[in-house]
Amino acid sequence: MGNDMTEAEPTAKRRVTIREVAERAGVSMATVSRVLSGNHPVPASTRARVLRAARDLDYVANAHARALVGGGRKMVAVVLRQVTSPFYAQVAEGVEAEAAARGWLCLVGTTGGDPQRELEFVQLMREEGARLVILVGGVVEDDAYRERVAHYAHALDSAGARLVLCGRPAPDPDIPALVVEFDNEAGAHAITGHLLSAGHRGIVFLGGLPGNTALDARVAGYRTALAEHGLPPEAAHVIDCGLGRAAGHRAMTQLLKETPDFTAVFAGDDMVAAGALRAIADAGLRVPDDISVVGYNDIPLAEDFNPPLTTVRTPAEELGRAAVRIALRDPEHAAGAHHLLGTHIVVRDSVQPPPPGRPH
Numbered sequence: 421m422g423n424d425m426t427e428a429e430p431t432a433k434r435r436v437t438i439r440e441v442a443e444r445a446g447v448s449m450a451t452v453s454r455v456l457s458g459n460h461p462v463p464a465s466t467r468a469r470v471l472r473a474a475r476d477l478d479y480v481a482n483a484h485a486r487a488l489v490g491g492g493r494k495m496v497a498v499v500l501r502q503v504t505s506p507f508y509a510q511v512a513e514g515v516e517a518e519a520a521a522r523g524w525l526c527l528v529g530t531t532g533g534d535p536q537r538e539l540e541f542v543q544l545m546r547e548e549g550a551r552l553v554i555l556v557g558g559v560v561e562d563d564a565y566r567e568r569v570a571h572y573a574h575a576l577d578s579a580g581a582r583l584v585l586c587g588r589p590a591p592d593p594d595i596p597a598l599v600v601e602f603d604n605e606a607g608a609h610a611i612t613g614h615l616l617s618a619g620h621r622g623i624v625f626l627g628g629l630p631g632n633t634a635l636d637a638r639v640a641g642y643r644t645a646l647a648e649h650g651l652p653p654e655a656a657h658v659i660d661c662g663l664g665r666a667a668g669h670r671a672m673t674q675l676l677k678e679t680p681d682f683t684a685v686f687a688g689d690d691m692v693a694a695g696a697l698r699a700i701a702d703a704g705l706r707v708p709d710d711i712s713v714v715g716y717n718d719i720p721l722a723e724d725f726n727p728p729l730t731t732v733r734t735p736a737e738e739l740g741r742a743a744v745r746i747a748l749r750d751p752e753h754a755a756g757a758h759h760l761l762g763t764h765i766v767v768r769d770s771v772q773p774p775p776p777g778r779p780h
Contacts, residue, residue: 435578436479444473480546480579494524496552496744497545498586501533506719507689507736511556511586514740522748524551535568542572546579554584554743558604558634566591573597586743588633590758599758600743604634607732607763608641611714612686614730614765616649619773620684620712626671626696627688628660635663635688638716642686663688668695676703683711683774690715690722693729697770701726708772718766728768735761 438456442449447466454462455470462470473479498515500508512528519526527550529541538555545553553576559565573583573595583597590599615623625642629635643656657679661671668687672695675682687693693715700707707713707727715722718733739761746759 436477438479440477441470441473441479444477445470478575480575494522495527495545495548495550496524496554497527497529497541497550498554498556498740499529499531499538499541500556502530503528505691506721507717507734508556510719510736511740514737514742515554515586515744516740517737518741518744522744524744535564539568542576546576546581550581552582552584552744552747554586554740555588556586556740557588558632559588560629560631561589561591561633562631569597570595582747584743584747586739593758598743598747600739600746600761601759602734602739602761602763604637604763605641605644607716607734607765608638608686609645610641610763610765611716611730611732612642612645613649614767615684615686615712615714615771616645618684618712618771621651621655622682622774623655623657623684623686624675624679624682625656625658625686625688626661626668626675627663627692628658629662629688630660638688657682661692663692665691665695665698668692669699670695672696672699673702676700676705684771685711685713687713687715690717690719690725690729690731693722693731694725697725697729708770710775712771712774714771722766723768725770727770730768730770731766732763733766734763 438449438452442452445452447470451462451466452470455467496515496519498512500512503509503512516526527545531538531541542553553572569583569585569591576583577596585597585599587601589601590597612623623646625639627635628639639658643653646655647653659671659675661667668691672685676699685696687696693713696713697707700711700713705711713729715729715731716734717736718731722729722731742759742761746757
């Protein structure tokens with residue numbers, strides 16, 4: 421994958437022409453047009469040669485050529501890690517709702533966190549003429565990610581399309597991509613402050629994932645809030661168990677066996693909180709009587725947890741809507757633009773002051 425990107429970089433700013441495809445395939449420009457339009461019979465061997473040349477040169481038809489083959493549709497593609505996550509589903513719903521309101525088609529693809537699947541889906545959407553390709557959710561921002569996203573942004577830009585990073589930062593402010601995200605750090609700072617104001621001092625962050633942009637920001641907000649309340653750096657206790665209900669349940673079960681001197685848990689998201697609530701109940705303890713628990717995202721089920729969960733409401737659906745709305749409202753200036761949406765705490769029943777006799 422790295423080699424493909426390296427080869428594509430020099431041509432990222434310049435569109436490959438139909439003449440170059442013709443020369444590469446050893447055929448006339450008219451023959452290339454016939455193959456790409458699909459409206460005229462062409463020998464199978466010639467067709468294969470032209471398509472191979474187009475692929476090797478990273479050729480994408482311009483808007484006129486796409487119109488000839490019925491492409492260039494008003495299409496938005498949204499790329500998610502998974503659709504079963506309530507947060508991702510809400511973002512996708514926002515993208516679809518805003519696209520539908522404008523008469524655009526929305527396609528959804530999932531990667532399972534596999535960079536190769538992401539690459540293939542983005543390239544397919546580029547070939548199909550999607551005008552917007554939206555990548556959703558926190559990521560581990562390493563060199564491979566930065567190179568991959570720069571490649572996507574330039575490749576889509578050269579095809580007259582736009583890359584939108586939704587809920588994740590741009591690896592380089594100079595790439596032609598729009599960023600729409602929410603303030604993860606501020607939300608984490610606020611919910612940690614809520615626990616501190618209730619009297620808690622032994623607060624565990626459950627659900628860290630080092631390198632993940634969203635979770636690193638939440639951990640940073642948690643640490644800042646502790647420091648502002650005069651607690652030393654060692655007061656921060658981050659459990660790097662990742663996300664998901666199962667991860668939260670496993671980590672909380674282990675934590676209850678090893679470290680009984682905490683009174684509150686800040687779960688990295690609401691699904692981690694769900695696992696933690698079950699583990700606490702399995703251990704014969706009660707929330708919030710024995711341990712207070714807060715989450716992040718305010719998924720629709722959070723108010724139905726036992727007890728209803730105090731959490732941070734993130735603008736998941738609005739994030740998806742804004743990604744489409746902003747990109748389409750001002751496409752010329754969307755490249756490199758950064759839009760930050762706010763969060764707020766939703767107070768329910770899962771927090772109360774530490775029980776008497778327990779260390780604060």
